Amino acid sequence: MTPAPEPPYYAVIFISRRTARENGYGAAADRMVRLAAEMPGFLGIESVRDEGGVGITVSYWQDEAAIAAWKAHAEHTAVREQGRANWYEEFEVRVAKVERAYGWRK
């Protein structure tokens, strides 16, 4: 699970339903994770997709400015266009301020 500093920090919750088209999706998704990880203020990312094509990706950021800079990244912007054209049936984005966090492990 993504290590993270003490709250507060930000979470971007991205929930999506994929089309059946692959069309370069996997490579583009991997590339976006690598690019995001190079951005200032990036704290981590967790992503799960089930067999039905529904996925939840949560990325963590230091502040709103870091989120805005990633959204404005030219390659990310271009890939979002492809996402709407080819890869997603629908998605929902929620930007949230993490106020507290705790974990547990065996």
Add this chain to the structure above:
Amino acid sequence: MTPAPEPPYYAVIFISRRTARENGYGAAADRMVRLAAEMPGFLGIESVRDEGGVGITVSYWQDEAAIAAWKAHAEHTAVREQGRANWYEEFEVRVAKVERAYGWRK
């Protein structure tokens, strides 16, 4: 995707890695969703688990008081004990205030 009112509202992001044991997990998880949906201030829930056993569940709540009431629910508390004993290798909980949200669909 879960319908939701205009922000602000709260999200509880629960990320977990399951053990290989079924042991009543599916029925208990379904029951918890039904019980949560009866709680005042419940707004919705989205849940995805991949084949590797990693899952992300995001539940939405009107305010912190609604989250606290659900956490204190007796049956939910008992099931969390079972979760640590049987069903989870590890989990992470993050409570976050959703500040903005937008969606898109074809």
